[in-house]
Each structure stands twice: as structure tokens, then as C-alpha cells.
Amino acid sequence: MNLEIHIDWRGQTHEVGRLYSAEKGGAATFEYTRAWLDRADAFAIDPASLPLQQGAHHKAGLFGVFQDCGPDRWGRVLIERAVRKKVLGAKPYRDIDYVLALDDFSRIGALRFRTGTDGPFLSHSSGLLPPIIKLSALLRAMDAIHGETETAKDLRFLLGEGSPLGGARPKSAVQLASGELGIAKFPKPDDVRDIAAGEILALELAEAAGIKTAGHRLVKVGHQSVSVITRFDRDGVGRIPFISAATLLGLPPGDPGSYAHMADGIRQFGHDVPSDLRELWRRLVFSLLASNYDDHLRNHGFLMVEPGRWSLAPAYDLNPVPEIDRAQTNKTSITEDAEEPSIGAALAAASRFGLKLTEAKGIVREIVTAVSQWRAVGRRLRLSAGVLDSYESAFENPFKVEADAL
Numbered sequence: 001m002n003l004e005i006h007i008d009w010r011g012q013t014h015e016v017g018r019l020y021s022a023e024k025g026g027a028a029t030f031e032y033t034r035a036w037l038d039r040a041d042a043f044a045i046d047p048a049s050l051p052l053q054q055g056a057h058h059k060a061g062l063f064g065v066f067q068d069c070g071p072d073r074w075g076r077v078l079i080e081r082a083v084r085k086k087v088l089g090a091k092p093y094r095d096i097d098y099v100l101a102l103d104d105f106s107r108i109g110a111l112r113f114r115t116g117t118d119g120p121f122l123s124h125s126s127g128l129l130p131p132i133i134k135l136s137a138l139l140r141a142m143d144a145i146h147g148e149t150e151t152a153k154d155l156r157f158l159l160g161e162g163s164p165l166g167g168a169r170p171k172s173a174v175q176l177a178s179g180e181l182g183i184a185k186f187p188k189p190d191d192v193r194d195i196a197a198g199e200i201l202a203l204e205l206a207e208a209a210g211i212k213t214a215g216h217r218l219v220k221v222g223h224q225s226v227s228v229i230t231r232f233d234r235d236g237v238g239r240i241p242f243i244s245a246a247t248l249l250g251l252p253p254g255d256p257g258s259y260a261h262m263a264d265g266i267r268q269f270g271h272d273v274p275s276d277l278r279e280l281w282r283r284l285v286f287s288l289l290a291s292n293y294d295d296h297l298r299n300h301g302f303l304m305v306e307p308g309r310w311s312l313a314p315a316y317d318l319n320p321v322p323e324i325d326r327a328q329t330n331k332t333s334i335t336e337d338a339e340e341p342s343i344g345a346a347l348a349a350a351s352r353f354g355l356k357l358t359e360a361k362g363i364v365r366e367i368v369t370a371v372s373q374w375r376a377v378g379r380r381l382r383l384s385a386g387v388l389d390s391y392e393s394a395f396e397n398p399f400k401v402e403a404d405a406l
Contacts, residue, residue, distance in 0.1 A: 001096065004117065005030070007045060008110040008239035009304075016045055019066070019113075021096045028096070030063060031056045043308040045111070046243065047269050048250025052308075062095040064247030068298075069109045070099035074170050081145065082155045101159070105129070106173035106181060110239035110304075129175040130157075132182065132228065135221050139186055142170045146189050169195070174228065180215075181231040187224050193390040195319065196225035197383050201391065202290050202318035204377050209286050209370035210363075212279065214316040218381055232314050233303065241304035246297040248310060257297045258333040259284045260352050269302075271309035274354055278363075279312055281353035284334065285346055285364055289371045289403060291394040293321040295332045320394035343402045361406055368403045371395055 003019045017032040030050055036042050037054060044052040046065035057063075062070075071079065079101045082088040088101060100113055104121040106129060112121045130138060141158050144150040158172065170186040185196060200218040207213045215230030233242045248265045251257050259280060266276045287295050294317070301313035334345050335352070343364060350360035374395040378388045 002115070003096070003100075004114050005045075006112040006114070006121070007241060008112065009041075009241065011238055013112065014039075019096070021062070021094055026061050026094050028059050028062050028066075029056050030059075041307045043304070045241065046247055046250075047308070047310070048248060048265075061253070062099075064250065065111065065243055066099055067095060068242065068244045068247055069102075069107050069111050070095060071102060075102070078145065078155065078158055081150060082159055085150075085152045085155060087152050087155045087159065103159075103173070109233055109242035111241075129173050129181065131175050132177060132184070132219070135174070135184055135219060135226055138172050138174075138184065139221050139224065139226070142172075142186050143189065145170070176228070176230065181234050182215075183229045183231060184219075185227045185229070187226070193322070194225050194383075194387045196227035197378075197381070197387050198320045198391055198394070199227045199318060201374065201378050201381060201383065202292065202320050203315070204381065205290060205371050205374060206283075206286055206315055206318055208373065208377070209282065209367045211282055211286060212312070212314045213318075214314040229316055232316065242313065243302050243310070244298045245300035245302065248302050249297070251297070256332065258336050260335040260349060262297070262300060263352050266312070269308070269310050271305040271311040276312045277353040278355060281346070281350060281355060281360070282363055282367065283315060285343065285367050285403075286371070287318075287332075288341055288343060288346065288399040289367055289395075289397070290318065291320050291322070291397050291399075292318050293325075293331050294319045297332065320391055322391060323393035323397070341399075343399055343406075364403050364406060368400065371400070 001021045004015055005017045005019050006013050006015050014036060015033055016036045017030055020029045032052065032054070037052065042052055044050055046063050049059065049063050050057050050065065076098055079088065079098055083091050100122045103123055103125045104112060105125055114121050141150065141154040144154050170188060172184050174182045174184045176182045185199070187196060197218060200216055203213045203216045214232050217228050219226045219228055233240045245262050245265065246257065248269060249257055249261055262280055263277055266273055266280065270276050286292070299317040301316070302310035303313045305311045331341055333339070334341055335349050339345050347357060347360050350357060375388055
């Protein structure tokens, strides 16, 4: 398969290169166009794996920048079900097939794909997303997917209007009342706690702790909660280039990386390096104190600010995990030594983030003060006592005891 790769950048769409994906084996080759290389404002769309230079780039699998704009487990389930019910055509055999099955209008980031100069960008749609008032209809369709009772109409609705996005949990693109794009994250029938409430609570606490967060709100659909996150990869109708931290670092499959690795990536490719290093360390400490264990490098992102310079995206995927569930979730290491996470280890690594020890301790105290208000913030969000109790061990954890001793 040969694809033209385009990118939206500052109000215009530019062809940046060609991608070839082998029919078997998943090997990929990418080459920048001469026209893109000759631009004064050209930049590498994948700084670690696709440096801005002439000639072909080869990879055994799909390059990270293309993986970032494709679906994860939830989206792949939808696409595979749609193929079985003949809502979609060919069965996806390669990672790029899943990427192309997504709606072009709502795909994460600024990359766009087509097979020929005169063809539409893939996957072409009306460009209309379900308004936020349709959350109940989206939830019913998603419940049908979980119960394996979905109809072709359900699948067309979820794939066409509510384009599946990255991540493991059910979610949909939606249009907010303001006209902005959003991501609605839905409950699953087998959830043992209110995941959406926990996410919005964590984002509220992170904001109070001085962390830049994506716009967010908690919406009740009947007796269930849905978290709605405002898309930060859009500027009005314009698209902003986005890559995950895993892509920025170019880590091989299976390498979980670390916060210190991300700090190194910021030093190499960052826009405002000192500010982003401090922000990243603040997020590291917050993740410990809020038990944000679903904390991997695809849950950290970067946005293009100036050609070739990337800035930390707002925090957008924070999930406090109670003690009983922590063994099943990941925690990003602080440094490449993969030591047990602790406030002490974070302080020991503070210089890697451009911080002096006294400044780092001050930040810890600020975050402790913010996180300690979790019950009060939860009540302000109108969370029930039962929901708050389910998160007690997430916020009253050994890291808080350690931080309180400072």
C-alpha cells in the first residue's frame, strides 16, 4: 500500500511524504518529499525515528507517529466487529489498516492520509460528530458492544459519528456545546468503581497542584458517569501536530522508558525546556501522591509549538488506582535504574529536571496540600460518599506519608 502523508500546519495542509506498507509482515518505509524538505519551516513529523533528511526510512513495524493517531484496544474491537457485520470492507491485517479506518475529521493530531492526489483523505466522513447531548445514545451503543448484541446501525453510529480513538477504555469523539471537539470516556459494565469520577477528581486535583490540564468535566448519564475531555490538539478548526512521549523518544517495543528518559527528550526536542522539565517533575510527584498507576509513555504527549520544537501537552489521562488494583497496572519508572518509586527517589532525581533540592521539596509540599483536599474537591463535584470511599486508598497512600515527613 502506498499512501500520501499530509499534515495540517498553521492553517494549511501540506504533503510531507510517502508511506509504503508491505502487504505481509507489516514492514514500513517512509520518505519525505523534496518539496517538504525544501520548506524553510519543515520539521520531522517523528523526531527520533524519521529525522528530517533525504532518503528512505525503514522500520519492521509502523513508525510511532502513525501509531499515535491510530486506535488501541477499544477502537480495534469496533473495527473488527464492523468488518464481521460487513459495515466495513476489508479485514484489517496491518496496523496502518486500523489507522485508515478512523474518521479523518476527528483523528488525533494533524496527520492526514490518502491514496492519491485526487482522492479524499481517509477515512472520509461528513465531518459531523455527535453533540454532547447524545451521550446516552453513545452509551447504549457501547453497552451493546460489550454485551455482543450490537447491530450494524450501532457500529455505523460509533464508527461514523463517534470515531473510536486510542486507549483501552470505550470512548468517542463528541462536539461540545462550545463547538470544540471533545473525547467522551464511558463506563464498562464490569467496572468495580466509578472510573470517570476518579479521572475528573484527579484532573481537578492536578490543576490545583499547578499542573496544566486539559479541559474536563463530569457528566451524568442516568446513574452513570462519563468524563469529557476537551481536545487540546485543535485550535479552533486548525489541527496541532501531536506525538506521544514514546514516539518522541523512539523507544523500541517493550521498553517502558522513564520520567528521566522523557526529561532527556525534552532537552533534545523541547520548546521551553526549563518550564517543561519542571512541569514533568511536578506530574511525576503528583502521579505518586494520587496513585496514578496507569502511567505509561503513551499517556504523556507533546504538541508542536515551533517547527521542530515540541512542548508538553496538557495532562489528559490521570487515573487514581486504589490499592487493591495496583498490581494490575503500570507505573512509569523515575529513572532508567527502574528503582522502586518513592518521593525520596523523585527528590534524588530532581537535578535531572533542572531543580535544586530546596525547590523540589517546595513543589512536593504544594502538591501534598492540593491532593490532601481530595474529599472536599470530590464533594464539590457532587461525588457520593461511596464513590469517595472507593478512592481513599488511592489518595491516602504511603507516598503521602513519606511526603508529609518532609
